[in-house]
Amino acid sequence: MAHDEVSGPESPASDSSAVETSRGTSTTTVVASDVENPGEPAHRQRVTDTDPKAAKTAQRSVYTLFYLSIAGSVFAIAAYMAFPIENDDVGSVRLNTLFIGIGVALALFGIGLGAVHWAKALMYDKEGIDIRHPVAGTPETRARAVEIFHEADQESGFGRRTLIRNSLIGALIAFPLPGIVLFRGLAPQSEDPAELLSHTMWKKGARLTLDPSGIPVKASDVTIGSVFHIIPEGLNEMPDRLEQKAKAAVLLMRLNPEDLNISPGRESWSYDGIVAYSKICTHVGCPVALYEQQTHHLLCPCHQSTFDVVNECQVIFGPAKRPLPQLPIEVDSEGYLVAQSDFNEPVGPSFWERS
Amino acid sequence: MPRTSRKAGRRHPLATVVLIAIGLVVTGGGYALLSSTTTATADTSATSQETIDEGQKLFAANCATCHGMSLEGTPDGPSLIGVGAAAVNFQVGTGRMPMAMQGPQAMQKPPQFTDEQTAALAAYVASISPGPAIPDPSLLQGDGDATNGGELFRINCAMCHNVHGAGGALTEGKFAPELTGVLPTHIYEAMLTGPQNMPVFNDDNLTPEDKRDIITYLKYLENNPSPGGVELGSLGPVAEGLFAWIFGLGAIIGLMVWLTAKSN
Numbered sequence: 001m002a003h004d005e006v007s008g009p010e011s012p013a014s015d016s017s018a019v020e021t022s023r024g025t026s027t028t029t030v031v032a033s034d035v036e037n038p039g040e041p042a043h044r045q046r047v048t049d050t051d052p053k054a055a056k057t058a059q060r061s062v063y064t065l066f067y068l069s070i071a072g073s074v075f076a077i078a079a080y081m082a083f084p085i086e087n088d089d090v091g092s093v094r095l096n097t098l099f100i101g102i103g104v105a106l107a108l109f110g111i112g113l114g115a116v117h118w119a120k121a122l123m124y125d126k127e128g129i130d131i132r133h134p135v136a137g138t139p140e141t142r143a144r145a146v147e148i149f150h151e152a153d154q155e156s157g158f159g160r161r162t163l164i165r166n167s168l169i170g171a172l173i174a175f176p177l178p179g180i181v182l183f184r185g186l187a188p189q190s191e192d193p194a195e196l197l198s199h200t201m202w203k204k205g206a207r208l209t210l211d212p213s214g215i216p217v218k219a220s221d222v223t224i225g226s227v228f229h230i231i232p233e234g235l236n237e238m239p240d241r242l243e244q245k246a247k248a249a250v251l252l253m254r255l256n257p258e259d260l261n262i263s264p265g266r267e268s269w270s271y272d273g274i275v276a277y278s279k280i281c282t283h284v285g286c287p288v289a290l291y292e293q294q295t296h297h298l299l300c301p302c303h304q305s306t307f308d309v310v311n312e313c314q315v316i317f318g319p320a321k322r323p324l325p326q327l328p329i330e331v332d333s334e335g336y337l338v339a340q341s342d343f344n345e346p347v348g349p350s351f352w353e354r355s
Numbered sequence: 356m357p358r359t360s361r362k363a364g365r366r367h368p369l370a371t372v373v374l375i376a377i378g379l380v381v382t383g384g385g386y387a388l389l390s391s392t393t394t395a396t397a398d399t400s401a402t403s404q405e406t407i408d409e410g411q412k413l414f415a416a417n418c419a420t421c422h423g424m425s426l427e428g429t430p431d432g433p434s435l436i437g438v439g440a441a442a443v444n445f446q447v448g449t450g451r452m453p454m455a456m457q458g459p460q461a462m463q464k465p466p467q468f469t470d471e472q473t474a475a476l477a478a479y480v481a482s483i484s485p486g487p488a489i490p491d492p493s494l495l496q497g498d499g500d501a502t503n504g505g506e507l508f509r510i511n512c513a514m515c516h517n518v519h520g521a522g523g524a525l526t527e528g529k530f531a532p533e534l535t536g537v538l539p540t541h542i543y544e545a546m547l548t549g550p551q552n553m554p555v556f557n558d559d560n561l562t563p564e565d566k567r568d569i570i571t572y573l574k575y576l577e578n579n580p581s582p583g584g585v586e587l588g589s590l591g592p593v594a595e596g597l598f599a600w601i602f603g604l605g606a607i608i609g610l611m612v613w614l615t616a617k618s619n
Contacts, residue, residue, distance in 0.1 A: 046618050093582035120618040210560070211510050221559030225549045228560055229510050253554070289514040290525060292552035297526050301514055306526055317526070 040127075048121050058121040062114050069110025076103025194353035198346040200232075200248040202327060207233040208252060208276065208337040216336045217252070222274050225293040228252040230276065232339070247347055249279040250327055251289060252337070253309060255296060261311050269328040274337070276327040277313050280348040281305055283320040298324070321350070410479025413472055417453050426484055431457075438548065439486020440477035445544035447473045449537075451551075459528035460551050487547045494567040495539035497574035504572030507565055511556065519589035520573050525552065535577050539570045 048055040079099035086092040136142075153159045188196070207216040211229040214236045222228060230250040238244050257273035269275075277298070281288045286302035291309070297316070298307040305318030313324035325347050328340035346354055415424065421432030428434030435442075446452040447468055451461040468476065477489065509518060517523050520534035529552055534542065546566050549555030561569070587594040 044617075048618070090582040091580045094580055094584060097582075097584065116614060125618075212506060218559070221557070223555055223557050225555040226557055226560060227554035287514065290531075291554050292525060292529065293549055293554045294552045295526070299526055301523070304526075 043126065046121065046125065049125075055122065058117070062118045062122065065110045065114030065117065067110075069107045069114065072103045072106025072108075072110055074103075076100050076107060079103050194351065197247075197348070197351055197354075200342055200347060201235060201238070201244045202232050202248055202250075202339045202342045204339065204341050205332070206339045207332075208250065208329065208339065209233050209235075211249070212236070218335045219271055219274060219331045219337055220335060222252060222254045222337075224254050224256060224273065226252075226254050227289075227291045227293070229279070229289070246285075247280065249287060250276050251279045251291065251298070252276045253291060253293075255309065259296065259310055263312060266312065266326065266328075268330070269326055269340070271329055271331055271337070274329065275309065276329050276337075276339075277307075277309070277324040278327065278343060278347040280324075281320055282315075282322040282324060282349060283318070285348045288324065406475045406478045407482050409472075410475035410477070410482075413468070413476050414479055417467075418476070421454075426480065435480060436484045437486045438480065438484060440481035440489050441487040441544040442548040442550065443477040443480045444473060444489050445541050445548060445550055447476055449541055460530070463532060487544075490540060490543040490547070490563070490566075494563050495543060495570060496567075497539060497571045499564065499568040499571035501568065501572045501575045503565070504568030504570070504575075507561060508569050508572050511561065512569070515553075517589065517591075519586070520576060521589040534573050537573075539574070542570050542573065 048058050076099075079102070080096070083092065083095045083099050085096050137145075158165055187193075208228075208230045209216050209232070211231045214231065214233070216233065217228055217230065228251075230252045231245060232248050232250075235241060235244055235248065252274065253276075254272075254274045260270065260273065260275065262270065279287050279289055281300045281302070283300065283303055283305050286300050288298050288300040288305070288307065290299035290301060291297075292299070296309040298309055298313065300306070300318065300320070303319050305320035306316050307313040307320070307324050308316045312326060315321065315323060325343040325345050327343055329337050330340050332338045414422075421429055422435050423429050423432075426435040428436075446461070448466055448470075450464040450466040453467060454461045455464065466473065481488065508520075512520075515523055515525065515531035516534055517531075522531050522533035524530050531553070543566050545553060546556040546561060546569070547558075556566075581589075587598055
């Protein structure tokens with residue numbers, strides 16, 4: 001800036017020469033500007049500075065806002081008493097929240113708006129500059145600080161008694177180790193997580209039962225177009241019910257047997273058009289349960305992966321990579337649907353060890 | 356002597372005749388009154404041959420083009436064999452049938468037929484292809500167990516119809532409709548018959564009591580305001596997020612402009 005001011009008066013000459021050099025050799029030449037530094041704009045007075053009436057109005061609005069805040073606080077207390085939360089009436093929660101909220105909002109906004117309006121309209125508004133002191137200390141203080149470090153080293157013997165120092169460093173390194181071991185203990189110890197993810201509760205002869213009642217399902221109950229939400233027999237008695245359900249949930253559907261395209265080796269997995277598929281999406285494990293009984297599409301609500309039940313739940317749209325695993329089923333001597341075995345592949349999303 | 360005259364009156368030979376006459380008038384009148392009310396209700400629910408004939412005419416004029424003269428179906432519409440009265444009452448009663456045009460799914464619109472005509476159509480279809488009947492009114496009062504209904508709704512229905520019954524999108528332009536404002540009869544019939552792409556939930560899957568509980572839950576949601584305030588269509592994070600972004604951020608930006616602007 002100072003340079004600009006100096007070169008200001010002789011600007012026409014230097015300007016033209018600069019332009020010439022820029023044409024002749026390079027384009028990096030700094031072109032001196034002949035525009036003068038306009039400096040700070042003149043201080044503009046506010047209406048409240050010039051007009052005492054406006055100042056009075058502003059003062060009135062500020063104290064009105066503060067009084068409104070007081071009224072809001074009192075209103076919130078009154079609303080808490082006037083609109084109590086009644087048992088068996090969810091509507092009362094809504095009224096209670098609404099009116100207490102209005103009161104508290106009025107109380108806080110009143111203070112905030114009033115304070116800001118006060119500062120903006122009425123407080124002293126001349127621009128002032130406070131020069132900040134230099135950050136670095138004087139050379140003497142800095143030299144003294146270094147001296148103190150040396151003295152401390154001498155007095156403690158930290159640099160001299162290396163055995164003590166090194167053993168201390170060793171102790172500091174060792175002390176977080178128990179924490180790491182304790183955290184490791186939070187992970188499964190005796191069980192292999194890959195093994196846990198690879199198997200579900202389903203086993204040979206386990207009955208297919210209704211979610212959530214656990215009533216076994218007969219093949220004759222499942223009419224064409226039906227969809228049954230299925231859990232394995234005995235799931236409700238398991239101590240880790242939810243963990244087991246997260247893997248073993250099954251969707252049971254009955255289609256017209258002619259509609260199903262069954263690949264070799266899976267002929268015996270369904271029963272007269274009744275098919276059972278894992279409900280856990282192979283993308284990230286949402287429950288796939290939006291079944292369209294005319295198109296036979298199964299849609300996952302999370303990321304719109306679509307599976308074609310007619311073609312063994314092949315993916316026809318969306319981010320899922322693998323078809324839903326099929327649960328092989330058969331009918332027992334009493335007519336109930338039972339599993340032939342567990343799923344023949346891990347259910348749900350991919351994991352590191354999954355082959 | 357009033358005493359003797361009353362005694363004499365009771366013993367009078369004509370007393371028996373008068374008593375019999377009074378008794379006949381009372382029972383006969385009562386019976387006539389009773390039978391007139393029962394026939395009045397029977398006319399709407401029971402299926403007389405007259406209603407079936409009426410239904411046949413309506414069917415031939417309005418439905419047979421697509422569904423075939425004997426309900427066998429055509430390339431334009433599915434067969435109605437085995438659908439029963441409940442499906443007809445749902446499809447026609449909600450205005451989905453007759454369809455205005457072919458599309459991803461039949462749209463709900465003001466019903467084209469009166470209740471009597473719908474009942475006649477249902478009676479006709481049920482007489483030719485028996486199937487699930489129109490549910491008993493005792494299951495439609497919304498007086499079941501809303502807690503059980505809520506659990507069953509979340510397991511069986513919420514993935515398509517939204518946990519609050521606000522409906523949701525399916526594939527290729529199809530959608531699961533909103534359930535608020537739907538008559539209990541139609542909710543029950545939809546579960547029982549599985550209209551269009553909705554799966555069937557027969558009585559072995561959801562018992563009639565389960566269906567009653569689900570209706571109770573839906574009516575509870577409909578009749579009780581949400582404790583969390585304005586529901587914004589109960590669409591969850593999309594509607595709520597949009598509201599927060601536009602109005603919440605808008606208010607913050609507005610306040611910042613005011614804070615930093617110089618007072619005039």
